[in-house]
Amino acid sequence: MPEPKKPVTKDAATRIREIAREEIRSELPPALVAELREKLHSLRLAPGEATKVVREVARRYRRAEVDPHESVGILAAQSIGEPGTQMTLRTFHYAGVAEMNVTLGLPRLIELVDARRVPSTPMMTIHVDRKLRNDREAVQKIALQVEITTVPDVASVGTIVEELKVVVSPQAALLEARGVRRADVETALVENLDSRLFEVRPGSGGGETRSFEVHLKEAAQGGSKTKREEMVEEMPYKKLLLASEEAKAIRIKGVGGIHRALIRKEKDEYVIYTEGSNLEGVLGIPGVDGVRTTTNSIFEVYRVYGVEAARAALIQEANRTLAEQGLGVDIRHLMLVADVMTNEGDIRAIGRHGISGKKTSVLARAAFEITAAHLLRAAITGEVDELKGVAENIIVGQPITLGTGAVNLVYRPLAGTPTAPTAPPTPTAPTAPVTPAPATETGG
Numbered sequence: 001m002p003e004p005k006k007p008v009t010k011d012a013a014t015r016i017r018e019i020a021r022e023e024i025r026s027e028l029p030p031a032l033v034a035e036l037r038e039k040l041h042s043l044r045l046a047p048g049e050a051t052k053v054v055r056e057v058a059r060r061y062r063r064a065e066v067d068p069h070e071s072v073g074i075l076a077a078q079s080i081g082e083p084g085t086q087m088t089l090r091t092f093h094y095a096g097v098a099e100m101n102v103t104l105g106l107p108r109l110i111e112l113v114d115a116r117r118v119p120s121t122p123m124m125t126i127h128v129d130r131k132l133r134n135d136r137e138a139v140q141k142i143a144l145q146v147e148i149t150t151v152p153d154v155a156s157v158g159t160i161v162e163e164l165k166v167v168v169s170p171q172a173a174l175l176e177a178r179g180v181r182r183a184d185v186e187t188a189l190v191e192n193l194d195s196r197l198f199e200v201r202p203g204s205g206g207g208e209t210r211s212f213e214v215h216l217k218e219a220a221q222g223g224s225k226t227k228r229e230e231m232v233e234e235m236p237y238k239k240l241l242l243a244s245e246e247a248k249a250i251r252i253k254g255v256g257g258i259h260r261a262l263i264r265k266e267k268d269e270y271v272i273y274t275e276g277s278n279l280e281g282v283l284g285i286p287g288v289d290g291v292r293t294t295t296n297s298i299f300e301v302y303r304v305y306g307v308e309a310a311r312a313a314l315i316q317e318a319n320r321t322l323a324e325q326g327l328g329v330d331i332r333h334l335m336l337v338a339d340v341m342t343n344e345g346d347i348r349a350i351g352r353h354g355i356s357g358k359k360t361s362v363l364a365r366a367a368f369e370i371t372a373a374h375l376l377r378a379a380i381t382g383e384v385d386e387l388k389g390v391a392e393n394i395i396v397g398q399p400i401t402l403g404t405g406a407v408n409l410v411y412r413p414l415a416g417t418p419t420a421p422t423a424p425p426t427p428t429a430p431t432a433p434v435t436p437a438p439a440t441e442t443g444g
Helices: 012-024 030-043 049-062 072-084 105-113 136-146 170-180 182-192 228-231 236-249 279-283 296-303 306-326 331-342 364-367 373-381 388-394
Strands: 091-094 097-103 122-124 155-160 166-168 198-200 212-216 252-254 260-266 269-275
Touching: 012 049, 012 212, 030 049, 072 306, 072 331, 097 105, 105 279, 105 306, 122 279, 136 252, 136 260, 136 269, 155 236, 166 170, 166 182, 166 236, 182 198, 182 212, 182 252, 198 331, 212 236, 212 364, 296 306, 364 388
Parallel strands: none
Antiparallel strands: 091 097, 122 269, 155 166, 166 212, 198 212, 260 269
8 A cells, every 4th residue: 555645844934935925925035035034044933824924025025115106316316415415524433443544435436436447545454374363473573574674763863964864774773673684674775775876784773673774876987877876976965865865765674555554352352453454465365364454445345355355345334334333224225336436347427527428318417417527519510319328318397207207108008898888870961062142243
């Protein structure tokens, strides 16, 4: 005798989709279904309670959906622009670190939508690997590798005019604090000073604090000379000043563009905050967690990770800027702005040099800025305006193609639908033909 078949239990995700379909007659997004399934599984609710939760989630999802043909661009502009009027215009100290300033509020929001290549106060938040996050000494070593160390940071630079030489004297305490050796200073001086004009020699002292002397070279006889060599050949004092300035600007170690690095304890780990930004250079340092390390420079994210990462960084930075001012803006508005700025594969500004200046509609461009120039150029080149957008239709006095204006309603009766009988035409009595009267002539 065959065994009876066991009832097949439906997958939880399938059941969630079916309940939502019954409630709102549409599908929930797969990501929402997966998240709801995990949450219900962790809560271990009774089937009836779980059904109530799914129905409520479906109803809220339907309420959150935008209406068909809604003018989402105008809504996003208003939803970001109105809170922007309540934002401050000052530069604040960042996260309690008194030594570091960062641009917040309205100036920062303007930087983001203008797609500035370099922020006014570039900074990075550097996280380290999990095994080093509680080791302050290891984090300090990473910070020293990140922060730029120049010659004046570890040595005193002086000029002896009588002997026409520059003396660089390393300081033991500074060398130890920066993790630099005398040999590193010597290598940096030799590699960065112009060997045709200057010569580095050992000076007085001993050990790690032995000084260096930068002497002026005698001009070579004959041969071609650069303008710089000609300029300083007969002016030894200017040549000496040039040697001093060049020695002070030499970088011994560190990542270019990062001027300071500060360590701060956050929750259960040490985090490095930097003044200046160089994402590509920092990611190459061993011990840096590349997944969690961030920068406020959107174009650096774009160069290193690509346009999708730049879009995510735009959303995150704009959302954080508004949240720091206590302003709540639906993230979907920010996502729309970021999508428009990055949908062509690079980052475009919202303005006459970016999105607004590259609209296909002549009237829309003219309505934004420089009206006469846009209209004149369009007339010369013979541009055609299709009148598909909002601004151009308002200008010419037509209904806009949004909301009810985007719908053309056509009535067509179904085949086989009975129609109301029509009354037969009423017969009319025949009429006698009208004979035209003969023409008469009138004489004067």
